[in-house]
Amino acid sequence: MINQTHIASAFDRDLEAIQTQIMKMGGMVEAAIDDATRALLEGDTGLANATRRGDKVIDALEVTVNEEAARVIALRQPIATDLRTVLSVFRISAALERIGDYAKNIAKRTEILADLHPVDGGTASLKRMSKAVQIMLKDALDAYIQRDAALAYDVRARDEEVDQMYNGLFREYLTHMMEDPRNITACMHLHFMAKNIERMGDLVTGIAEQVIYLVDGELPDEDRTKADITSTAKGGMV
């Protein structure tokens, strides 16, 4: 058998280095969400364009993190909890990369919206939704570094609020479209943006669930109340 105590410290050092990279990636993703949202709200196509281009750096960081994690598996041959910890790196970095993609998509649509018939309303809710997701992301990454399951459960619970904000926006955009057909194209894009933010919340929840898995050894029950009722129940269909 391998002496677990002996290899633990080298493994821990390796893991810490990877976690630093993940925090860096997380910081960049947070900034991307913030930039994409500001670009949208302020109609700043320059910032939108910069956000799109910045996504390449996030993508490259994911590749680095994954290679680093593979190197640690090869070198340290972790088992049980340690293996689980390294495997969670792949999942968390993949989630961050996808959140970055959604921010990029919001930036793309901002550039399109600049040329469309402007739509009143919705922006305050979008801003609130985006802010909530940014704080969730920050807390999920803190929970990861601290191995704080309580904070991770809290993040997970807050995703319901994001889902509820999305439901509100879904209805709001439907109303705008029905009232004035000239709003339809712009509302379709705004709606996709709201959906992108809602999906970011789901991905952050996935990160929080990885933390719970690391701490408790099992994933929380899947049957969390899913509050995005627009794609799961009939109630949200107006």
Place this chain on the structure above:
Amino acid sequence: MINQTHIASAFDRDLEAIQTQIMKMGGMVEAAIDDATRALLEGDTGLANATRRGDKVIDALEVTVNEEAARVIALRQPIATDLRTVLSVFRISAALERIGDYAKNIAKRTEILADLHPVDGGTASLKRMSKAVQIMLKDALDAYIQRDAALAYDVRARDEEVDQMYNGLFREYLTHMMEDPRNITACMHLHFMAKNIERMGDLVTGIAEQVIYLVDGELPDEDRTKADITSTAKGGMV
């Protein structure tokens, strides 16, 4: 130095076992796309419900594949090309899992659509799009097993057709919504379903690009003509 020839055969056997699991997973995902599409076109909510439930099996298979890949890294300590090959397993299984999620989402929306004002049209295009993606997926996995870069490039090229079909549907649904506001809610869901299929095409393209990376040692240029113009250029906005 490690004797590469000696460990190669054991590594190859391990890899082959994992690839068999990926092919199994791919077959299930193909079936999920097919079932979700048939459920939508035939309004079969029972089949939709079965498709949703079936997604759990795909998710579980991804976990198994990842654990298996980690075990191979720990045991065989692959480097260079071999390491790249094992790391591609994480990416391909993640792509398959996400395609499965999109099929599940289509199934969810089918259950909702059953209670909404029915919309004429769009179904023939959705069916064609779904079929195209299923064949792309089959070919991408064949390309993976055969390490066939030419086939992978072909899959990648075909994604443009899927994007073009999506652009057509985007316009079609906008027209339906503008013509009759009673169509708006149903069209929003149909539009999301079309977008889900378009995203599946992107993920399959990602698998094909992994194959190209495995064979050629580098990813193809990112600047493939992106034919989903609805979120990237102004031309598709009608």
